[in-house]
Amino acid sequence: MSEEVTPAPSGGTSAEPAPSPAPADPPEAPPESERRSTRADQDGPVSESDALRSLAQGGATDDPERSEAQRAGAIADLIARRLSADASGTRIGTLALFNDSVSFGGGFHTDGGGRPRGRTATGEGSVLPLDAGELDDHTARFVRPPGYRSALGLLSERRLLVLTGPSGSGREATAVNLLAEALALSGADGGGICHRLLDPADLLAPGWEPPVPAGGYVAHVGDGPEGARHFRAFPRLLPAVVAALRARGCHLVLTGGQDLAIAVRGDGGAAVAAHELAPVDPMAVLERRVLGLGAAPEAYAELRARCASGGVTDTLRELPAARHAARLAAEIAAGRDVAAAAAALRDPSDQVRAWFDRHRHPEAVAFALAAAVLEECGYLTVAEAAVKLRAALAEPAPAPPDVRFRDRLGDEQQWIRLDGSAGGPPRVRFRNALLGQVVLLYAWTGLDGWREALLSWLRQLLGHHDLEVRARAAVAAGVLARADHHYAVHRYLTAWAAAESWQLRQAAATALGVAGGDADATDAVWALLHDWARGGSSARERRLAGTAANTAGGLLGRTAPDRAVAVLRDALDRGDDWGTLPSVAWGGVHLVHQGQAGPLLAAHLDWSAPQDLSPMVVKTLSAFVFATTRPYEAPADGPVEGVPGVPLLLSGLPAHRAALAELWARALARRPVQESALLALREWVDTYADRGRPGTLDAVAGLLADVARRPGAHRERLLWWLNKWAHDRERPSRNAAVLHARLTRTT
Structure with missing residues (x-):
């Protein structure tokens, strides 16, 4: 053991005799070989002097890129913590898919006369009559949506109505009811017969006329741009179609989604009688289908209580489409386990697989993925990111595309809502907290042709000006890594972890923390961090070791601190290679926080x-001193562990007093750590003691008394420096004078 450095007399003024020990001499100037800059490889300090100088300057906190990366990492930790709290072990590879999804569209087979099931070719088109049971199912327990009377008036007057709404919103049932009432109002014989026009494109054929007179027709145009593409010319053909309907005494309702509404408005659409279906209360649909009309109030109360306890109420809040209410009502009416049915509907894996089966075009998928990565961000931020991803997924266009995500949210993206309840611009949120994760995993593992574009897009988001966007992109990269840890490590995580950019290295640390939160990947992530920490001394390998230290101090260290400090030791114990010291020091600070x-x-x-x-x-004592100087920044949400703006080790003095006293004694006793330790101690005395909780100065006094009791010159050294600070001509310290007086009385 080398001798400790003791202070020597100083010329500073003092109210009592100067102690015999002298302060430490100033450190000698480093050799020219050590003073040469090592920034050529952009990897930070390598020599001892450079490393210690970096810590003395705040660990390169003056580097804007690193500072921003750390702030983004702190935001990402909060996001990832909430993500882990929401997770429920969902696995994209073990889906139980619905084989009998309920929809109002399709499925009519016979009429009440018992005609054989299948198509009936009549006249110029193929039609299928609706049977009596189906008509009864649609009409007997139908809940009228808002604006129903207006839509009926339009249909009765114009003979043709374009009824648009999202899939599952009840547009089929609404169309059938409108037709039944319009036929009855027109005095059709027997109320007329409702038919399905099997090919809505027949309406566009020259000379089309209804195959069966005095009937009602419902025709459904497929959702999505492709289904509605041919109907852009429909407004020009409308007079001929309406004339044919009038001539045959018929009515027709054309149903579809947002794309149909846009198509019929595009060219002379003012002539088209159109009605957008307003959402109906799903609980009202369920109650009507289970209880019918005229049920006693007690029956409604009992049904609502059963729905609340069985998860039905929460399910319909997340999945408000009428078809889901109809499905759950059928389960209740049949006496089956409604809680199991509600849980199956809410399962995010099933929802995601079914949605991707229906929506494949880049515009829909791009917004879903952007929302999955940037959930909770503002709509404009999400939309801008989605446009960039769409451009990578679609053929290049000669001009900016006419993309209107907001118009399609209620149609293609029913699982997403715009929440403006907190004031300010609306924020994008999934209705189910788990959906975003599962959307990402499905796209990553299932859309093989889009994986490269998705990864490039995420990489672009990591350089976004908005730190929240960067943070969420890094968390998303960690979610993707859970699907295949080995692939992610070799495909992008190692490249990011070894990058010269602080942003990418921080993103890699965040992603590994998120991936390591999955029990199946935890051991593999820790093994990877040890490999990086023990690497060689090249610039690239030092950057990998630094990223390992940063990762260990994050979310992984929160749950496994012993494994975290083992990684920090591997990264620090590299002989004369000092290049990892700043990263290990920061990793320790993060672990404290x-x-x-x-x-x-x-x-x-x-x-x-x-x-x-x-x-x-x-290195160890330098990292300790660095940790004592880093002010605590309270998280935006979650528990506050200390006093904002005060180092957390000072706030935690009562709990760790013995360990802190020993480490302070070691750091104050020897060069080259002594100089930085004295500066740090004066900050505790002059600055942070006044900012801390009541009694902080007393806690510091107790700590210094513990240090002074140790064998050697600790007491004399502390008295000398406290006296010097108390009588400093430029910055006299009142707290140092108080501590000096108290330490003098200590035996």
């Missing part, structure tokens, strides 16, 4: 036990 100061301080005591000038001891 994760609530794991105890394991880190115990590790610092162990690593510095020789108390000599070996590299490992100096």
Whole structure:
């Protein structure tokens, strides 16, 4: 063990005799070979002097890129913590898919006369009569949506109505009811017969006329741009179609989604009688289908209580389409387990697989993925990111595309809502907290041709000006890594972790923290971090070791602090290579802020036990001193662990007083750590003691008394420096004078 450095007399003024020990001499200037800049490889300091200088300057906090990367990492930790709290072990590879999804569209087979099932070719088109049972199912327990009377008036007057609404909204049932009432009002014989026009494109054929007179027709145009593409010319053909309907005494309702509404408005659409279906209360649909009309109030109360306890109410809040209410009502009416049915409907894996089966065009998928990555961000931010992803997924266009995501949200993206309840611009949110994760995993594992574009797009988001966007993109990269850890490591995580950019290295650390939160990948992630931490001394390998230290101090360290400090030791114990010291020091700070100061301080005591000038001891004590100087920044949400703006190790003094006293004693006793330790201690005395909780100065006094009781010149050294600070001509310290007086009285 080398001798400790003791202070010598100083010329500073003092109210009492100057102590015999002298302060430490200023450190010698480093050799020219050590003063040469090592920034050529953009990897930070390598020599001892450069490393210590970097820590003394705040660990390169003056580097805007690193500072921003750290702030983005802190935001990402909060996001990932909420993500982990929401997770429920969903696996994209073990889906139980619905084989009998319920929809109002399709499925009519016979009429009440018992005609054989199948198509009936009549006249110029193929039609299929609706049977009596189906008509009864649509009409007997129908809940009229808002604006129903207006739509009926339009149909009765114009003979043709374009009824648009999202899939599953009840547009089929509404069309049938409108036709039944319009036929009855027109005095059709027997109320007329409702038919399905099997091919709506027949309406566009020259000379089309209804095959059966005095009837009602419902025709459905497929959802999506392709289904409605041919109907852009429909407004020009409308007079002939309406004339044919009038001549035969018929009515027709053309149903479809947002694309049909846009198509019929595009060219003379003012002539088209169109009605957009307003959402109907799904609980009203369920109650009507289960209880019918005229049920007693007690029956409604009992049904609502059953729905609340069985998860039906929550399910319909997340999935408000009428078809889901109809499905659950059928389960209740049949006496089956409605709680199991509600849970099956809410399962995010099933929802995602079914949605991707229906929606394949880039515009819909791009917005879904953008929302999955940037959920909780503002609509404009999400839409801008979605446009960029769409451009990577679609053929290049000669001009900016006419993309209107907001218009399609209620149609293609019913699982997404715009929430403006908190004021300000609306924010994009999924109705189910797990959907975003599953959307990402499905796209990553299922859309093989789009994986490269998705990864490039995520990489672009990591350079976004908005730190929240960067943070969410990094978390998304971690979610993707859960699907195949080995692939993610070799495809993008290692490249990011070894990059010269602080942003990418921070993104890699965040992604690994998220991926390691999955039990199936935890051991593999820790093994990878150890491999990186023990790597060689090239610039690339030092950057990998630094990323390993950063990762260990994040979310992974919060749940496994012993494994985290083992990685930090591997990254620090690299002989004369000092290039990882700043990253390890920051990793320790992050670990403290994760609530794991105890394991880190115990590790610092162990690593510095020789108390000599070996590299490992100096590195350890330098990292400790650095941790004592980093002010605590309270998270935007979640529990506050300390006093904002005050180092967390000072706020935690009562819990860790013995370990802190020993480490302070070691750091104050020897060069080259002594100089930075004295500066840090004065900050505790002059600045942070006044900012802390009541009694902080007393806690510091107790700590210094513990240090002073140790064998050696600790007491004399502290008295000398406290006296010097108390009588500093430029910055006299009142707190130092108080502490000096109290320490003098200490035996």
